[in-house]
Amino acid sequence: MKLRIKNTLLHGVVTAVLASAVMIPSITQAADEPVRIAFVTHGQAGDSYWNALKKGMEDAAKETGAKVSYQAPEAFDPIAMSRMIDAAVAAKVNGLVVSVPDAAALQKSIKAADASGIPVIVVDSGEGDVQKVGAKFYVGSAAEYEAGKLAGERYKAAGVKNPICLNHEVGNVAIDDRCRGFKDGMGGNAPVVAMTMDPTDITSRVGAYLASHPDVDGILATSSSVANVLIVDLRKKGTLTKYKFGSFDVSPELLDGVAKGDVFFALDAQQYMMGYLPVVMLNNQAKYGLLPLNNVYTGPLFVSTKADAEKVLTLSKQGYR
Structure with a gap:
């Protein structure tokens, strides 16, 4: 009787451990390989706002050793953005960071990234569309x-x-x-x-x-x-x-x-943090299976x-x- 009870308890513990293990993201990045992260935003060249975001991205890349790219259309063009996202998915990057100015135009491409196992973080715009497009969470100014x-x-x-x-x-x-x-x-x-x-x-x-x-x-x-x-x-x-x-x-x-x-x-x-934080987060996710669960707000602050x-x-x- 005692042996049966012990076996039952052991079975329960093992089952619980296995069940919890399913919740942990898979870690496939080799320790000596740089994590590859792609940014696709609607930010245009020369815009001081997006330059600060890019500086945050570049600083985080230097600190983590991640290989990071940044792309944006020359003019506001969600369709062009969707093509850039598709290209990043085809390149099998480890993480994707996107702004979502138009969820209807971008959700198919972002959902394809999620279906491919690529975690997506939304920055700058699209806080209300995170679940709709299949992203993990939002980093940016609130509401x-x-x-x-x-x-x-x-x-x-x-x-x-x-x-x-x-x-x-x-x-x-x-x-x-x-x-x-x-x-x-x-x-x-x-x-x-x-x-x-x-x-x-x-x-x-x-x-x-x-x-x-x-x-x-x-x-x-x-x-x-x-x-x-x-x-x-x-x-x-x-x-x-x-x-x-x-x-x-x-x-x-x-x-x-x-x-x-x-x-x-x-x-x-x-917006510096909108570039910096996602790189750190996605680098940690690829290497250690660590990723925040909620939105991270960087503003707004009145100066x-x-x-x-x-x-x-x-x-x-x-x-x-």
Whole structure:
């Protein structure tokens, strides 16, 4: 009887251990082989926002020894992104990091990566689509809509009555949500002015709108690249201080403006960590089967005081913010 009980208990322990072992990710990467990680985002070349993310990616690659690549279309193009993801899957990378500005266009390719056993981390945009596209989790600024709403509430509290929201990527859910949240934070009054990332297009569209709407008293940019162009343009015209001017993301130009007092705020997403953390995480997953279970939020942080702006400005000039 005692022997039977012991055998039963032993069987139960072994069964439990085996069951738990099934939950541990398989580890196939040899110790002497570099982990290969591919980034595919909608970030365009020369954009200071994405340059900080790439610096984080490159720094993490040096520290971990991982072999990391970065690809993005020359212009906003989710279809081109899907092809780049397909190519990374075909190359059998160990991990994939993607932004998801358009889940409908990207989910087939991302799900194919997951089906192939390639763990996918979403960065920057697509927090709400992580499960839909078959990714593991999200690393980036939390809830673009909520961040936009907080920005709107700040404008409203500052006495702004007629602001505009500048959307440089209409159709990108994250950017659309920023403007939607901003409008709601303002109580329903914040028209969207659409444009591309081309500097001439930015100045001409915004200039034309401001000329035909002289009651505008606030401007919210949804990209530091757009904000940088307008800061220079409006300063030349001597009209920057006419508006409460704020922007998502940070750049030396925006931070310098906050320090000088002619920029209302810059919203820091700390995108360096969006590049750095996924490399470390996917490297650990490939080597040791370790991977976080939940989203990791890197922002948003309002930079609105001279002291904060000067601190972040030093880091921004070094490419970290």
